[in-house]
Amino acid sequence: MARITGSNGARTAAAIRHAATRQIYRHGFAAMNLRTLAAEVGIQPSSLYNHIRSKQALLADLMQAHMEALLAATDAALAAAGPMPLDRLRAFIGHHVLYHMERREEVYIANFELRALDAANYGRIVALRSAYERRLMALLEEGVAAGELVVDDITVTAFALLAMLTGICTWYRPNGRLDKARLSALHTDLAIEGLRRRPCPRSA
Amino acid sequence: MARITGSNGARTAAAIRHAATRQIYRHGFAAMNLRTLAAEVGIQPSSLYNHIRSKQALLADLMQAHMEALLAATDAALAAAGPMPLDRLRAFIGHHVLYHMERREEVYIANFELRALDAANYGRIVALRSAYERRLMALLEEGVAAGELVVDDITVTAFALLAMLTGICTWYRPNGRLDKARLSALHTDLAIEGLRRRPCPRSA
Amino acid sequence: MARITGSNGARTAAAIRHAATRQIYRHGFAAMNLRTLAAEVGIQPSSLYNHIRSKQALLADLMQAHMEALLAATDAALAAAGPMPLDRLRAFIGHHVLYHMERREEVYIANFELRALDAANYGRIVALRSAYERRLMALLEEGVAAGELVVDDITVTAFALLAMLTGICTWYRPNGRLDKARLSALHTDLAIEGLRRRPCPRSA
Amino acid sequence: MARITGSNGARTAAAIRHAATRQIYRHGFAAMNLRTLAAEVGIQPSSLYNHIRSKQALLADLMQAHMEALLAATDAALAAAGPMPLDRLRAFIGHHVLYHMERREEVYIANFELRALDAANYGRIVALRSAYERRLMALLEEGVAAGELVVDDITVTAFALLAMLTGICTWYRPNGRLDKARLSALHTDLAIEGLRRRPCPRSA
DNA sequence: TATGAATGAGCGTTCATTCAT
């Protein structure tokens, strides 16, 4: 007699989020339409509204969930990395690259659909994004303080590194020439080698 | 009664391209609409069609013009840089960063609106884009061949560098904290330091 | 575990009728929606259908209940008024005005939502409405037959009087400047003075 | 060569206003839909928007045009009526009834669709409506001041008279039993007889 | 009796585009 309450509804909601992520990633939020989304989920367009409040809210929810998951996973990776600044920076970068390969659709959306958010949602999501950027800046500062890194400008360097490390989600394909571990190692080296203090002179 | 035919029309066409660049940059191609574009230019939507064939063709023309200008300017910068691999790489990077600050709207469009192109245009623009990427790969190979660079994977490194150096066009603002020259130098160092062969050991 | 079946349900049904009356009065039948109605009652929209057959049937039931109550109350007022034509007309008018102030929402609906009824319901409700109009026409005829009234056209006069006396339900507010008794008296005088046969000449 | 500028457009706009008046009168604003309206005009629904800003603006424009025309026509009728209070009141009433028979659709809309207006439009239209009501109140006051009328409460009497005289537009049909002149005379008498001061006593 | 999820029809509106003038 007992109905598995919400079971079907929860499954539909998850299917909507999944399909929406795919379609926004492929076509962009503005170009994605709710009729096609509903069709991919296998329901009528009007049924979408049993699970979302609006197209805009769907995007915002997707982005918020992504940012919160990314922050939590990052903090977990840092917690496991121990106390050494360079280890922690490596952990951040390695985790970032792996995460961005595994969740490249969510990542891409969170990076390139900010402009599609209305004012209220924009503020909320950008705050989460800034928190993530601050994680990296803090690590760079730790490294400098420990004398292990040379960083001319923390902010610019953080932005440049994030751009480099995030870029992978625009071209990575699961069955490509190189596997995730290799790509992660390559990016980590590229990012860190340019920053490490060395005993020898940096002459031009 | 005779009007200097073409003069006014050419001015209108230029105004359309300029306004379109701004609006696509701000809202994305799919979210930008021809009503608003026409309003910004100061004409009626239907008058747009005296100057463009379609919204799609407008985008493709903008992207093609940008890519061709970028390639020409890059080749000029390389021609002026002399024969030394490291100088040439510095010239490429310096030029890339400056260009991406000065023309950040066109650059952003060319990078993030590829998916809005129809099949025929897509092929044409991607070919130009690949030509640009190959410029950088060639420089990396030259540097390795000359024994001045250590590059584990040319393709991945080129993509990673381009992502890093292009990222600036998403946040650079003309009146920001740092000027163009400083930002260019910072990025050049970040990009090159990680690649330079050094006499001393790399390991920690 | 046993619930006093029907008790709660009857309360819900009454709450629905009450809320529906308010919302139709305020926004009109077409503009009123079952979502908002359900929300005001404190149930889900689908639960409404345990108490109503359809939105249309809800309206028809409301209007029928109103018309039957109005007819019954009118007949009771006339029965109490005695045999004199002028007394009976005063009784009708006084009752009408008081009733239209006290039940102005139901009255308004019954008067202005006839066009929202489907064919079958329309016929039924209009028949009740006509019965009410005939009550007034009969009183006018009695008054003329008794030589107490001068009425040029019974039908037009009845319609004009009803329009005047019903108008009050569009602007009456319980805490307004004048109380019900005063408003009732004012309207009764306005309605009757123009009809009374007088010993003196009518012309100016 | 010279195009009769706007000719076709103006004709379409007029056809839209005409068809909208009919459909709002018949079904009410909320129940009327723009697809049917467009079909009646003989254009596509989207073409409506070359002539209206929105459904709401269409209603507001219709009501405003009606109220302004009514006020202007009323003032013209009063100007032609001469200085005598009773003549002026007769002129107002006679004009009101004739106008409400001839333009009963516009009148009905203006009276019963106020609640469909948004806040800004509501204020504007109600102000015009009040101006019209004040015309009648002023005439009643003139009549009382001249000793020709007995009016217990100016406001209530004005509302009651307007309700009576406006009611005709809910049932008048052009080919009915009585013609306009007769209906106008009947209503004028009904309205005025109850207010006239008489030499003989008003005993019950 | 109440509900969450689904439905199909339809809503007001916007869109890029066309075309006679």
Added chain:
DNA sequence: AATGAATGAACGCTCATTCAT
């Protein structure tokens, strides 16, 4: 070269209603 009016397709969304639980 520019326009006003028109178009057909599509959009996000709301509606009354159904139904298994």
